[in-house]
Amino acid sequence: AQSVAQPEDQVNVAEGNPLTVKCTYSVSGNPYLFWYVQYPNRGLQFLLKYITGDNLVKGSYGFEAEFNKSQTSFHLKKPSALVSDSALYFCAVSPLAGFQKLVFGTGTRLLVSP
Amino acid sequence: DGGITQSPKYLFRKEGQNVTLSCEQNLNHDAMYWYRQDPGQGLRLIYYSQIVNDFQKGDIAEGYSVSREKKESFPLTVTSAQKNPTAFYLCASSSSDTQYFGPGTRLTVL
Numbered sequence: 038a039q040s041v042a043q044p045e046d047q048v049n050v051a052e053g054n055p056l057t058v059k060c061t062y063s064v065s066g067n068p069y070l071f072w073y074v075q076y077p078n079r080g081l082q083f084l085l086k087y088i089t090g091d092n093l094v095k096g097s098y099g100f101e102a103e104f105n106k107s108q109t110s111f112h113l114k115k116p117s118a119l120v121s122d123s124a125l126y127f128c129a130v131s132p133l134a135g136f137q138k139l140v141f142g143t144g145t146r147l148l149v150s151p
Numbered sequence: 152d153g154g155i156t157q158s159p160k161y162l163f164r165k166e167g168q169n170v171t172l173s174c175e176q177n178l179n180h181d182a183m184y185w186y187r188q189d190p191g192q193g194l195r196l197i198y199y200s201q202i203v204n205d206f207q208k209g210d211i212a213e214g215y216s217v218s219r220e221k222k223e224s225f226p227l228t229v230t231s232a233q234k235n236p237t238a239f240y241l242c243a244s245s246s247s248d249t250q251y252f253g254p255g256t257r258l259t260v261l
Contacts, residue, residue, distance in 0.1 A: 046191075069248060080155075080241055080252035081194075088248055127193060138209075139250060141193040 039064035041130050043142035050118045051150050058113040058145045060128030070111040071129040071139065072102055081127060087111060098122070118149045154178040155253035157242050162258045164229070164236065172227045172256045174242030181246060183225035187211060188239040188255075197240075200225055229258065236260050 040063045050056045062068055069088055073081040085096025092104045102113045111128060128142040155176045164170045176183065182201050186194040196209030200219040214233025219225055225244075229236045237260045243250040 071249070073252075078239075078255070078257070080157075080254045081243075083249055083251060086249060138196065138199070139194075141195075143191060143193040 039068075039130050039132055039140045041128050041140055041142035043126075043128055043145045045145050046143075047146045047148065049148050049150065052120050053117050056115050056118045056122070056147065056149070058126050058128075058147060060111045060113065060142060061109050062111060062128070062130045063109065064130050064132045066132050068111075069131045070102075070104065071131075072096065072100070072111075072113050073127045073129065075125040075127065075144075084113070084126075118147075120149045120151055123147055123149045155242060155244055155251060157240075157253040157256050159256060160254070162256055164258060164260050166260060167231045169228055169230050170258065172229070172240055172242075172258070174225045174227065174253060175223055176225075176242075176244045176253075177223065178244055178246065178251070179222070180244035180251075181222070182244060183219070184243040184245075184250065185209075185215075185217065185225070185227045186241045186243065188241055194241065197227065 042061045071086045072084040075081050084100050085094050087094045087104045095101045100115050104111050125144045125146050127144050129139045131139050158173045184199045185197040188194050195211050197215050198217040200206035203222050206217050206219050216228045240256045242253040
């Protein structure tokens with residue numbers, strides 16, 4: 038069965054500094070990996086995905102993620118954090134393309150201080 | 152959130168009552184999903200539907216029921232059999248490899 042681990046409940050970073058939100062996964066076969074962001078009392082917004090191809094994936098709002106098959110990781114990164122990036126971030130994995138049964142991590146709260 | 156609507160935004164239920172949460176999408180997506188979100192637990196799949204008139208149980212289906220009579224609509228009923236229904240409920244839809252989410256309904260049992 039597939040699983041996702043987000044080892045940090047919270048990440049704190051100063052505005053303008055680079056940020057990393059960690060995600061590791063376990064899945065049989067080729068993984069399909071996703072990052073979503075959630076603002077308070079809102080639904081999840083899609084940020085980016087890795088299906089195949091280049092290991093560095095670029096997404097919305099300047100975020101990117103690097104797929105590392107040997108380390109089974111898919112860390113979310115941004116070169117320069119903004120206060121408005123403060124939110125809850127979820128990593129998710131599916132072993133299938135097309136119809137998915139996504140498995141989500143427990144989420145990491147990102148706090149960007151001015 | 153665009154293209155997927157959920158209503159109501161907030162819902163209060165007395166113990167022993169059934170309540171129905173609405174989810175509508177205008178994205179022409181075939182698949183629709185219901186998730187439950189609790190603090191510190193991420194999202195857990197309740198039910199999903201790949202096509203009209205067909206749906207499958209997810210990981211935590213007990214105490215819930217769904218229908219899929221139209222492609223655009225996938226309502227979720229929280230029955231009195233659900234022992235701990237207070238949570239944030241999220242609906243999603245997908246046509247290929249990406250799920251898109253609605254704004255959610257917060258259900259509170261009084």
